[in-house]
Amino acid sequence: MDAVPAIRVVDLRKSFGALEVLRGVSFDVHRGSVVSMIGASGSGKSTLLRCINRLERPSAGEVFIDGEPMGGPVTASGERKERPLKDINRMRRDLGMVFQQFNLWPHMTVIGNVIEAPLRVRRMSRKDAIQLAEECLARVHLSEKGKEYPARLSGGQMQRVAIARALAMQPKAMLFDEPTSSLDPELTDEVLTVMRELAADGTTMIVVTHEMAFARDASDRVLFLHNGQIEEEGPPDQVFGQPRSERCRQFLSKKLQ
Amino acid sequence: MSNWERLVWNQRGLLLQGLAVTVEICAIAFAMAIVGGLVLCLVRLHVRPLRPAAIALIEFFRATPIFVQLMWVNYVWPELFGWPNSFFTSGWVALGLQSSGYLAETFRAGIEAVPKGHREAGYSVGMSPFQVYRRIVLPETLLTVAPSIVNQFTVIVKSSTLVSVITVPDLMLQAMKLVNIWYEPIEVLTATAAIYIGVVFLVSTAGKALADFQRRRFGLNAT
Amino acid sequence: MSEALIDALNPALFWEYRLVLLRGLAFNAYVFFAAATVALVVGLAAALLRVNRAWPFRMLGTLHVEVFRNAPDYIMVIWVHFVLPLLLGKLIGQRIEFSPFVSAVIALGFVYSGYFAETFRAGIQSIPQGHLDAGRACGMGETAILWRIVLPQVVRRMLPEAVNQFVSLFKATTIVSLIAVPDLMYQVSMVTQQEMRPLPLYTGAAVTYFVVIYVVAGSVRGLSERWRNKIYA
Numbered sequence: 180m181d182a183v184p185a186i187r188v189v190d191l192r193k194s195f196g197a198l199e200v201l202r203g204v205s206f207d208v209h210r211g212s213v214v215s216m217i218g219a220s221g222s223g224k225s226t227l228l229r230c231i232n233r234l235e236r237p238s239a240g241e242v243f244i245d246g247e248p249m250g251g252p253v254t255a256s257g258e259r260k261e262r263p264l265k266d267i268n269r270m271r272r273d274l275g276m277v278f279q280q281f282n283l284w285p286h287m288t289v290i291g292n293v294i295e296a297p298l299r300v301r302r303m304s305r306k307d308a309i310q311l312a313e314e315c316l317a318r319v320h321l322s323e324k325g326k327e328y329p330a331r332l333s334g335g336q337m338q339r340v341a342i343a344r345a346l347a348m349q350p351k352a353m354l355f356d357e358p359t360s361s362l363d364p365e366l367t368d369e370v371l372t373v374m375r376e377l378a379a380d381g382t383t384m385i386v387v388t389h390e391m392a393f394a395r396d397a398s399d400r401v402l403f404l405h406n407g408q409i410e411e412e413g414p415p416d417q418v419f420g421q422p423r424s425e426r427c428r429q430f431l432s433k434k435l436q
Numbered sequence: 437m438s439n440w441e442r443l444v445w446n447q448r449g450l451l452l453q454g455l456a457v458t459v460e461i462c463a464i465a466f467a468m469a470i471v472g473g474l475v476l477c478l479v480r481l482h483v484r485p486l487r488p489a490a491i492a493l494i495e496f497f498r499a500t501p502i503f504v505q506l507m508w509v510n511y512v513w514p515e516l517f518g519w520p521n522s523f524f525t526s527g528w529v530a531l532g533l534q535s536s537g538y539l540a541e542t543f544r545a546g547i548e549a550v551p552k553g554h555r556e557a558g559y560s561v562g563m564s565p566f567q568v569y570r571r572i573v574l575p576e577t578l579l580t581v582a583p584s585i586v587n588q589f590t591v592i593v594k595s596s597t598l599v600s601v602i603t604v605p606d607l608m609l610q611a612m613k614l615v616n617i618w619y620e621p622i623e624v625l626t627a628t629a630a631i632y633i634g635v636v637f638l639v640s641t642a643g644k645a646l647a648d649f650q651r652r653r654f655g656l657n658a659t
Numbered sequence: 660m661s662e663a664l665i666d667a668l669n670p671a672l673f674w675e676y677r678l679v680l681l682r683g684l685a686f687n688a689y690v691f692f693a694a695a696t697v698a699l700v701v702g703l704a705a706a707l708l709r710v711n712r713a714w715p716f717r718m719l720g721t722l723h724v725e726v727f728r729n730a731p732d733y734i735m736v737i738w739v740h741f742v743l744p745l746l747l748g749k750l751i752g753q754r755i756e757f758s759p760f761v762s763a764v765i766a767l768g769f770v771y772s773g774y775f776a777e778t779f780r781a782g783i784q785s786i787p788q789g790h791l792d793a794g795r796a797c798g799m800g801e802t803a804i805l806w807r808i809v810l811p812q813v814v815r816r817m818l819p820e821a822v823n824q825f826v827s828l829f830k831a832t833t834i835v836s837l838i839a840v841p842d843l844m845y846q847v848s849m850v851t852q853q854e855m856r857p858l859p860l861y862t863g864a865a866v867t868y869f870v871v872i873y874v875v876a877g878s879v880r881g882l883s884e885r886w887r888n889k890i891y892a
């Protein structure tokens with residue numbers, strides 16, 4: 180195992196007003212590993228992911244990407260200086276994010292969605308960006324849809340385009356927030372297949388999911404989040420086989436029945 | 437004595453007289469617009485042979501600028517039809533025509549939005565087509581189009597400033613008269629603009645509140 | 660048919676003055692394009708104020724919208740032409756005057772910026788938050804997100820309403836004749852004074868405006884529908 184994990188989360192806390200959503204979460208994600216995050220609705224899974232790439236600003240705690248603190252280095256006097264947005268944007272490029280609602284930009288074609296960040300953020304040439312986009316679309320098995328607008332795709336196809344869009348930034352890790360939850364059951368498989376292939380290719384991933392089968396056989400570690408804290412954590416065999424926490428057992432028995 | 441006092445406050449009688457004329461002409465034009473709009477809309481929807489004529493009128497009223505219509509009614513109609521015989525009448529006729537075109541389309545959209553099932557429910561309890569229209573379709577339409585009607589009234593008030601051009605003594609004309617007496621336009625015109633903006637603001641706010649109140653009475657969401 | 664009706668519908672006189680009148684119509688177009696530009700720029704600025712996080716900005720934006728949306732075009736044209744130069748003159752201690760064209764553009768531009776601001780705002784607020792998050796997650800800056808993700812969608816969403824507002828603005832350009840911008844209505848009244856025959860002239864003007872607005876607005880609506888349908892299937 181590497182000395183420096185790809186993502187390290189240390190004592191992350193987040194409150195919305197009086198509502199404490201995350202109450203001190205810590206874990207590491209090593210390069211090439213897949214971490215699944217499970218937990219009841221409202222337990223703070225999305226908030227945690229959004230804090231990792233700073234779509235939400237954590238109230239306390241820190242996230243390190245390849246050893247570099249997202250929130251900014253601590254000065255000699257022990258204060259933390261907030262990074263300027265520009266820096267955060269640079270670091271966000273290392274984290275691809277896939278949303279439950281796809282969030283494809285409807286006014287751009289499929290290929291337009293995928294090349295947007297390489298073109299405007301990484302300042303690639305158009306030719307290189309298109310070549311990269313085609314590779315990414317091939318990985319999600321959508322090579323032939325480049326010229327379509329998102330409105331003409333099925334939900335499963337849209338989510339795969341969203342994955343390609345995230346891949347096109349060539350990120351160090353991918354964050355998935357319930358990527359199959361707004362899909363019809365018959366469309367989830369095509370998305371899960373793509374995700375399994377990514378995992379097999381050695382992509383570093385954090386996956387928030389309600390698909391217990393995926394969490395069990397595609398991930399290296401499983402985290403069970405409850406009330407803003409990690410209640411249970413371990414390899415899938417252990418978490419699914421003999422969970423120590425009573426709550427985790429109840430959650431799983433409900434999910435697996 | 438400040439300019440405001442001399443030019444505006446001391447002339448308030450005149451300005452108020454003008455405002456009264458504005459209110460009067462807008463009220464008449466509004467009444468005409470509602471009746472005209474309803475008639476045009478019903479003819480368009482239900483009187484087959486006259487349908488093309490209704491559509492032509494609606495489109496003509498809607499696509500012609502109000503100022504052009506005003507001039508047209510004022511200069512051309514009297515020779516063409518021997519009417520209107522006063523500037524005041526020309527004023528409200530022109531204002532009313534344009535708005536009746538818009539309201540006709542508003543009413544049509546509202547009527548077409550009434551779900552077919554509501555009508556059928558009326559027929560199924562033995563109501564006549566006329567009863568269904570009067571008791572179900574029109575009230576429902578009124579509820580959905582109320583905000584647009586209020587909006588159209590504010591359009592009338594705003595357009596009514598133009599009747600001063602054909603010498604109807606409305607607020608705008610009185611203000612221009614005062615300006616032409618002393619050549620000191622700042623206070624008079626600013627006050628007049630403020631009055632118009634205030635009146636239109638009040639009308640639209642009150643109208644929206646009223647429309648929302650009605651909608652809420654029937655458990656509908658505010659607009 | 661009555662004689663008056665024949666006279667009114669006889670286009671001969673209108674045709675005789677076609678060049679003058681066409682030049683007038685061109686002025687309507689100039690005023691329209693200049694005022695539309697002002698209205699779009701100022702309207703966008705006001706809309707951005709209205710969706711700003713800080714309440715003083717929001718207040719300012721709301722004030723802008725309420726003042727200009729509720730103001731009659733005509734009084735604003737008159738005010739800008741006769742009052743604004745005096746006020747600005749006092750401010751810089753120098754006599755200034757606006758040409759009728761400039762007054763018309765400023766006045767109509769600002770009045771319609773009030774309407775456009777509301778349309779822009781509704782458009783901006785209809786963009787799902789997730790689209791912005793997706794941009795941020797890709798490392799895009801806020802300006803890039805505004806220009807590449809928000810505004811292109813806003814434009815498409817507001818198009819039908821914006822077309823209506825452009826039509827209103829074009830119609831409003833007819834009142835600039837009242838401060839002596841030589842537009843079509845101005846030319847018509849000039850020719851009328853010369854020929855003393857208002858019937859065919861004013862009828863011709865009404866028909867001309869009707870045809871221009873009906874045809875142009877109709878085709879623009881059709882085009883914009885087709886363009887929008889591509890993404891809102």
Ligand SMILES: Nc1ncnc2c1ncn2[C@@H]1O[C@H](COP(=O)(O)OP(=O)(O)OP(=O)(O)O)[C@@H](O)[C@H]1O
Pocket residue numbers: 195198200218219220221222223224225226227357
């Ligand atoms: N921007 C916000 N403002 C206020 N409260 C928020 C905000 N975002 C999330 N919350 C609250 O934080 C809590 C956790 O939300 P979160 O979306 O992280 O849950 P989740 O575990 O992802 O649930 P789900 O499985 O339904 O997606 C919820 O109670 C939610 O209402």
Ligand SMILES: [Mg+2]
Pocket residue numbers: 224225226356357
């Ligand atoms: Mg969630």
